[in-house]
Amino acid sequence: MSTTTTPATTPRPAAGDRTSATTGRIGDSPLRPDGTLKVTGEFAYSSDLWHEDMCWGVTLRSPHPHARIVAIDTTAALARPGVFAVLTAADVPGVNRTGLEHADQPALAEDVVRYQGEPVALVAADHPETARRAAAEIVVEYAVLPALTDPRRALDPDTPLLHPSHPTGNLVREVPVRRGGPVPDAPVVVSVEFEVGMQDQAFLGPESGLAVPDGEGGVDLYVATQWLHTDQQQVQRVLGIGPDAARLHLAGVGGAFGGREDLSMHVHACLLALRTGKPVKMSYSREESFFGHVHRHPAHLRYEFGADDDGTLRYGKAELTFDGGAYASSTGAVVGNGGTLGLGPYRFPVVELVARGVYTNNPPCGAMRGFGCVQAAFAHEYLMDALAERVGADPVELRARNGMREGDPNITGQTIDSAAPVAELIRRVRDMPLPGERGTDLLGLPGGVGNTTHGEGVRRGIGYSVTYKNIGFSEGFDDYSTARVRLSVTAGEPVASVHTAAAEVGQGLVSVQAQIARTELGVSRVVIEPADTAIGSAGSTSASRQTYVTGGAVRAACELVRARVLERAAGTLGVPAASLRLDGDKVVAAGGEVLAGLADVLGDSPVEETTEWRHRPTVEPDPETGQGDAHVQYAFSAHRAVVDVDVELGLVKVIALDTAQDVGKAINPDAVLGQIQGGSVQGMGLALMEEVLVTDGQVRNPSFTDYLIPTVLDTPPMRIEVLENPDPHAPYGVRGVGEPPTISSGPAVAAAIRAAAGKDLRRVPIRPEHIVS
Amino acid sequence: MHIELTVNGSPREADDVWPGESLLYVLRERLGLPGAKNACEQGECGSCTVYLDGTPVCSCLVAAGQAGGREVTTVEGLADGSGEDRDLDPVQRAFVENGAVQCGFCTPGLIVSTHDLLERNPSPSDPEIREALAGNLCRCTGYEKILDAVCSASGARMDTVRSASGARMGTVRSVDTDRTGATGDLR
Numbered sequence: 001m002s003t004t005t006t007p008a009t010t011p012r013p014a015a016g017d018r019t020s021a022t023t024g025r026i027g028d029s030p031l032r033p034d035g036t037l038k039v040t041g042e043f044a045y046s047s048d049l050w051h052e053d054m055c056w057g058v059t060l061r062s063p064h065p066h067a068r069i070v071a072i073d074t075t076a077a078l079a080r081p082g083v084f085a086v087l088t089a090a091d092v093p094g095v096n097r098t099g100l101e102h103a104d105q106p107a108l109a110e111d112v113v114r115y116q117g118e119p120v121a122l123v124a125a126d127h128p129e130t131a132r133r134a135a136a137e138i139v140v141e142y143a144v145l146p147a148l149t150d151p152r153r154a155l156d157p158d159t160p161l162l163h164p165s166h167p168t169g170n171l172v173r174e175v176p177v178r179r180g181g182p183v184p185d186a187p188v189v190v191s192v193e194f195e196v197g198m199q200d201q202a203f204l205g206p207e208s209g210l211a212v213p214d215g216e217g218g219v220d221l222y223v224a225t226q227w228l229h230t231d232q233q234q235v236q237r238v239l240g241i242g243p244d245a246a247r248l249h250l251a252g253v254g255g256a257f258g259g260r261e262d263l264s265m266h267v268h269a270c271l272l273a274l275r276t277g278k279p280v281k282m283s284y285s286r287e288e289s290f291f292g293h294v295h296r297h298p299a300h301l302r303y304e305f306g307a308d309d310d311g312t313l314r315y316g317k318a319e320l321t322f323d324g325g326a327y328a329s330s331t332g333a334v335v336g337n338g339g340t341l342g343l344g345p346y347r348f349p350v351v352e353l354v355a356r357g358v359y360t361n362n363p364p365c366g367a368m369r370g371f372g373c374v375q376a377a378f379a380h381e382y383l384m385d386a387l388a389e390r391v392g393a394d395p396v397e398l399r400a401r402n403g404m405r406e407g408d409p410n411i412t413g414q415t416i417d418s419a420a421p422v423a424e425l426i427r428r429v430r431d432m433p434l435p436g437e438r439g440t441d442l443l444g445l446p447g448g449v450g451n452t453t454h455g456e457g458v459r460r461g462i463g464y465s466v467t468y469k470n471i472g473f474s475e476g477f478d479d480y481s482t483a484r485v486r487l488s489v490t491a492g493e494p495v496a497s498v499h500t501a502a503a504e505v506g507q508g509l510v511s512v513q514a515q516i517a518r519t520e521l522g523v524s525r526v527v528i529e530p531a532d533t534a535i536g537s538a539g540s541t542s543a544s545r546q547t548y549v550t551g552g553a554v555r556a557a558c559e560l561v562r563a564r565v566l567e568r569a570a571g572t573l574g575v576p577a578a579s580l581r582l583d584g585d586k587v588v589a590a591g592g593e594v595l596a597g598l599a600d601v602l603g604d605s606p607v608e609e610t611t612e613w614r615h616r617p618t619v620e621p622d623p624e625t626g627q628g629d630a631h632v633q634y635a636f637s638a639h640r641a642v643v644d645v646d647v648e649l650g651l652v653k654v655i656a657l658d659t660a661q662d663v664g665k666a667i668n669p670d671a672v673l674g675q676i677q678g679g680s681v682q683g684m685g686l687a688l689m690e691e692v693l694v695t696d697g698q699v700r701n702p703s704f705t706d707y708l709i710p711t712v713l714d715t716p717p718m719r720i721e722v723l724e725n726p727d728p729h730a731p732y733g734v735r736g737v738g739e740p741p742t743i744s745s746g747p748a749v750a751a752a753i754r755a756a757a758g759k760d761l762r763r764v765p766i767r768p769e770h771i772v773s
Numbered sequence: 774m775h776i777e778l779t780v781n782g783s784p785r786e787a788d789d790v791w792p793g794e795s796l797l798y799v800l801r802e803r804l805g806l807p808g809a810k811n812a813c814e815q816g817e818c819g820s821c822t823v824y825l826d827g828t829p830v831c832s833c834l835v836a837a838g839q840a841g842g843r844e845v846t847t848v849e850g851l852a853d854g855s856g857e858d859r860d861l862d863p864v865q866r867a868f869v870e871n872g873a874v875q876c877g878f879c880t881p882g883l884i885v886s887t888h889d890l891l892e893r894n895p896s897p898s899d900p901e902i903r904e905a906l907a908g909n910l911c912r913c914t915g916y917e918k919i920l921d922a923v924c925s926a927s928g929a930r931m932d933t934v935r936s937a938s939g940a941r942m943g944t945v946r947s948v949d950t951d952r953t954g955a956t957g958d959l960r
């Protein structure tokens with residue numbers, strides 16, 4: 001195992017040491033291949049696309065959270081000069097249903113709208129303003145229905161069903177987890193009812209793309225997404241066109257965080273393009289973006305832990321209710337995570353837990369970084385602090401004592417079969433140096449230059465958290481990725497090209513793929529082909545899985561290519577292939593002696609291989625007990641937050657947000673740090689300020705004026721310790737990196753605020769009024 | 774409406790501009806300069822930041838008509854030359870080299886804001902940097918590596934100034950001591 005810490009003592013190498021095109025193997029941090037394009041403004045994001053003769057599409061959305069559509073009159077809109085098409089559900093040629101897990105959502109509403117913002121009609125016009133004005137002229141007659149907006153009422157017997165054909169009524173999914181027999185008595189019992197607000201992914205690049213009809217009934221869609229192939233299938237189904245009649249191409253993605261796993265404008269732009277015969281561009285405004293993607297589920301959490309007098313856990317009981325909103329999206333899988341992982345990285349002899357997700361008329365919720373574990377973590381970490389206080393234990397040592405270790409079963413009975421350094425991670429963050437005393441600079445005080453306080457009512461607090469997350473797709477899903485690797489000669493040099501459908505969303509997968517190809521093929525020059533559906537699926541850029549799964553596929557394809565090249569070289573050289581390696585663009589002997597140039601071996605005959613790669617299978621947990629090996633890998637992280645709280649004004653300043661995380665193997669150490677820093681701040685945002693406010697099914701704050709995300713003034717310095725305990729089952733020993741920091745940072749911040757304010761705060765985000773009330 | 778303006782040193786014009794169009798829309802959709810970004814179009818995120826007569830503005834808040842006859846510099850105008858041989862501005866180079874770019878959607882705005890900060894204050898302190906960039910949202914990076922990049926660009930600029938005046942070259946990270954947090958590389 002190795003450990004690395006920032007600040008590091010080694011200075012960053014000069015830029016010349018890591019030019020993007022030709023250097024950087026596994027464990028290096030080469031410059032991003034797309035970095036220069038991104039700093040010069042040339043990188044083509046999905047909202048930057050332009051096509052000769054293109055027109056603009058806009059969406060008309062429902063103002064009501066629940067209503068029957070009585071009639072739609074598009075006459076006036078169609079008559080507006082510059083308008084090419086106005087479409088409603090009646091114009092959908094295929095099956096008017098989309099959805100990641102259940103196809104329960106119409107691409108355009110039919111007889112009923114189930115949330116505010118549901119798409120009802122589309123317009124294509126020569127200018128976005130023309131299209132918007134025409135959309136405003138569409139007359140939709142609604143009969144407003146009572147809206148189900150309290151998820152706790154969703155399963156009451158007298159509550160009307162939002163999807164009458166859904167077999168379990170308003171229950172999207174329920175996952176019970178039972179283990180170890182009846183819940184015993186315990187000398188110490190702590191419990192909490194905790195509430196987590198609805199968080200938004202708030203990626204900066206709006207939902208957008210360009211659909212170009214091919215004149216033969218098919219379409220090419222250039223779009224920002226996380227998973228091209230699931231989009232492709234849904235688009236083709238709604239359009240009623242054959243396989244591969246919709247070809248999807250990844251346009252530049254301005255962040256994702258789960259919010260691009262469901263369709264947004266994909267089908268709509270294609271419908272308009274096929275109807276008008278013109279290329280159609282759609283690009284959401286920020287307001288529309290808040291209605292255009294799913295959010296993180298708000299959750300009600302009832303937890304109870306029983307323990308011995310010394311704080312050793314005897315049992316965990318929990319009931320988690322996730323508000324899925326109007327359509328299922330990935331609620332089922334979120335509930336799966338909330339259930340199977342809901343008690344955190346601790347050893348519980350007895351477990352009785354149920355997680356459920358329900359339909360309501362609130363905004364649909366689905367994937368966001370941390371996926372079901374974020375919500376649960378606030379409750380289990382609250383209780384670990386409560387337990388420590390009750391038994392008079394140190395909160396860090398209490399966590400360390402109860403923390404999972406390698407070889408332990410988790411609450412679904414799955415043995416953790418690689419490192420589970422819970423105790424080490426939490427002790428590491430405790431042992432990091434603490435920030436100095438509060439200065440007098442206003443910027444360092446809660447409220448900052450707002451000059452709201454000079455420090456009289458400011459108290460400092462420290463909070464801890466340790467959490468874990470499954471990596472990759474779980475519960476028996478056939479989780480694989482496809483890679484094509486080709487070695488050929490260009491301008492006398494060997495070049496490896498790598499083609500996958502994996503979505504680069506900012507995390508740096510393009511660098512990682514090139515690093516793997518350089519490592520496996522010993523070449524300097526690697527080209528990453530644009531991601532599209534011309535190759536098989538790579539699965540989603542989610543669940544922290546791409547370095548693991550697409551990385552695994554790229555490695556496997558490289559191995560096949562390498563074997564063929566060495567075979568060929570062995571024939572020419574008259575030596576066994578097993579004695580040869582590729583290195584430095586050469587074929588070399590075991591001892592490193594150069595035997596041939598790789599370019600000479602390849603000559604005019606490139607070598608190409610395409611392969612699918614899958615991780616170990618998982619199983620669906622038992623429907624009664626939740627037991628089973630549901631997940632393929634677990635990733636652990638811990639945070640310590642230090643905050644200053646003005647207890648009179650309710651203002652919070654996070655002074656430090658320090659973390660330790662086990663990443664298995666840092667394929668690209670700089671990118672690992674970037675993920676941990678960005679992920680930590682998103683978790684902090686949920687604890688402090690980020691909430692989509694919904695009243696009676698209406699979103700009250702769909703803008704960056706009213707939905708606040710952390711700015712550079714809100715963001716503390718972060719000390720990061722990265723552990724590398726390789727997972728022997730994963731390629732190179734990697735462990736997913738992206739999500740864990742978002743899970744453990746928020747509960748640490750919330751705990752630090754509770755400590756500073758001396759208040760029993762049981763909801764996030766914690767707003768000033770909660771602190772002063 | 775017809776408008777004429779100077780963009781990145783060249784005279785440009787656009788016809789049939791609807792009066793409600795912003796400078797951002799004209800740059801992106803009419804002049805083929807999508808570098809300035811459209812993350813909010815409400816003046817809240819800074820992704821659309823460009824220079825207007827030398828002052829950084831949110832171009833989404835500037836009506837296209839207001840920009841008539843004026844000089845605009847976008848992120849596309851900061852590097853010298855074009856193509857492979859182009860010479861990146863030190864701020865652009867620092868963002869690439871310090872890992873300050875993930876999805877990159879915030880990057881053009883941050884680069885213009887940083888460029889402006891360093892024009893006014895060649896070696897800003899950590900609080901000064903934070904204050905100057907408070908209007909630029911980034912959702913991916915947690916800002917740490919952006920701060921690294923600004924410090925590094927500031928050092929690089931000072932180096933350029935120093936070497937031009939014959940003084941000894943400093944190290945790129947010499948001004949980094951103001952930063953209290955993690956700034957180092959992981960290796």
Ligand code: FES
Binds near residue numbers: 810812814816834
């Ligand atoms: S797009 Fe102009 S400030 Fe956000």
Ligand code: FES
Binds near residue numbers: 204255874879
């Ligand atoms: S890098 Fe994605 S928003 Fe800043």
